[in-house]
Amino acid sequence: EQLCVMLTGTKESLMKVFSATPSNSSSPPWTSLSSNLILPPSHKCELNYTIELLSFDPLIFYVNNFMSEDEVKHVLEVSKDEWYAACVAYSDDGVASSKRAPDAFDAQVASLSPDDTVAKCLSTRMLSLLGNVQHEATESIRLVKYTSGDRFRLHTDRYETSVQPGTLDAHFGLDYGGHPHNRLLSSMVYLDDDCVGGETYFPDVTGVGPRADGTKFSRGETGGLLVKPRRGNAVFWNNFHLNGTGDDRLYHASLPVKSGTKVRE
Numbered sequence: 598e599q600l601c602v603m604l605t606g607t608k609e610s611l612m613k614v615f616s617a618t619p620s621n622s623s624s625p626p627w628t629s630l631s632s633n634l635i636l637p638p639s640h641k642c643e644l645n646y647t648i649e650l651l652s653f654d655p656l657i658f659y660v661n662n663f664m665s666e667d668e669v670k671h672v673l674e675v676s677k678d679e680w681y682a683a684c685v686a687y688s689d690d691g692v693a694s695s696k697r698a699p700d701a702f703d704a705q706v707a708s709l710s711p712d713d714t715v716a717k718c719l720s721t722r723m724l725s726l727l728g729n730v731q732h733e734a735t736e737s738i739r740l741v742k743y744t745s746g747d748r749f750r751l752h753t754d755r756y757e758t759s760v761q762p763g764t765l766d767a768h769f770g771l772d773y774g775g776h777p778h779n780r781l782l783s784s785m786v787y788l789d790d791d792c793v794g795g796e797t798y799f800p801d802v803t804g805v806g807p808r809a810d811g812t813k814f815s816r817g818e819t820g821g822l823l824v825k826p827r828r829g830n831a832v833f834w835n836n837f838h839l840n841g842t843g844d845d846r847l848y849h850a851s852l853p854v855k856s857g858t859k860v861r862e
């Protein structure tokens with residue numbers, strides 16, 4: 598079984614994460630997840646969060662307290678035995694490589710069952726936050742864990758729509774066209790933030806000003822926006838221009854974790 602994750606780019610370092618195979622089972626990774634280990638289904642989903650705009654154009658916003666501490670603990674608990682290495686292919690010259698490219702996306706991944714109490718809560722919360730721009734659905738929740746040296750190189754989160762349904766991408770063999778929707782918005786919540794490094798980096802976005810809360814976000818030394826992992830907080834961004842074309846200003850990376858562990862969903 599394969600868990601396919603599509604993240605594509607056309608910049609210098611075109612890379613695609615095309616599949617990840619659980620090392621310890623032949624069944625889909627979510628079947629063995631034990632849910633509700635900490636929080637019962639009666640868990641109250643309402644939560645007070647606050648929003649800070651990081652950029653108008655492209656739209657990037659930051660959400661304080663998007664997940665409660667209990668919810669973070671629950672997710673870390675139910676996923677604790679579910680991690681497996683991400684399998685990655687990438688290409689600098691448009692030629693696909695089926696070899697694992699450990700320096701492209703070095704991290705472990707896990708999935709959260711769609712029936713999990715907190716997963717359901719998060720989907721509801723995301724749709725409610727998006728209000729009138731909400732589209733049909735949220736994707737299932739995927740977790741990524743970075744330990745020392747792990748990183749995720751520059752990429753965008755959308756996939757190319759030029760591939761027609763039923764045909765396969767020439768390089769990566771994926772039927773992008775079979776996807777009913779592209780990824781309009783990306784969202785990411787930081788869970789474990791006990792690390793040095795591991796910032797989410799948007800090199801082409803004007804960073805925040807010097808008065809911004811540097812414990813949450815800052816401007817990179819050579820420009821760009823840096824968002825630091827802060828447990829329970831989230832960042833959202835729009836992957837497209839209003840005319841529907843992909844917005845290349847949203848290239849981003851997860852900078853190497855120098856020490857400790859970063860987990861995000």
Ligand SMILES: O=C(O)CCC(=O)C(=O)O
Pocket residue numbers: 604741749754795796797798849850851852861
């Ligand atoms: O972990 C991060 O900071 C970025 C992750 C990311 O860009 C992704 O999973 O698409």
Ligand SMILES: [Fe+2]
Pocket residue numbers: 604752753754849
């Ligand atoms: Fe990404």
